[in-house]
Amino acid sequence: MYNFISHFENIPEPRIKRCRHHELMDILFLSICAILCGAEGWEVIDDFGRFRIDWLRQYFPYQHGITKHDTIARVLSRLDPEALQKSFMSGLMRPAS
Numbered sequence: 001m002y003n004f005i006s007h008f009e010n011i012p013e014p015r016i017k018r019c020r021h022h023e024l025m026d027i028l029f030l031s032i033c034a035i036l037c038g039a040e041g042w043e044v045i046d047d048f049g050r051f052r053i054d055w056l057r058q059y060f061p062y063q064h065g066i067t068k069h070d071t072i073a074r075v076l077s078r079l080d081p082e083a084l085q086k087s088f089m090s091g092l093m094r095p096a097s
Contacts, residue, residue, distance in 0.1 A: 004029060004059070008087045014078035022067040026060050027075050030067075042069035 005025060013024050033056070034048035049056060049066035056062055067075075 007090045011083045011087055012080055014075065014080075022062075022064055022071065023060070024075070026056075026062050027067060027072060029060050030056060031072060031076060042073040045069065045072055 008025065008028055011024070011028070013020070015024075030049045031045055033052075034045040037048065039045045039048050046066060046069035049062075053062060053066060056066075
């Protein structure tokens with residue numbers, strides 16, 4: 001099975017520890033899934049998560065539920081673009097099993 005975390009765990013967390021209410025992996029997984037399903041915009045990513053929370057929880061705990069669209073936007077806009085690109089490429093280039 002594809003291991004999402006192994007490809008994205010090296011992305012530096014852009015938030016200070018006391019400001020983290022939602023896990024970075026939760027936000028990344030939600031955003032990538034929503035975008036792959038056609039979401040265009042922060043609010044649509046947020047809506048995708050709220051409508052599909054049970055499905056998302058099969059993969060990540062989402063202990064605090066789905067974060068708000070403004071937090072999604074803020075976190076994603078602060079990610080290191082080179083680290084994100086490297087993570088995507090490692091997932092795309094992995095050998096098929």
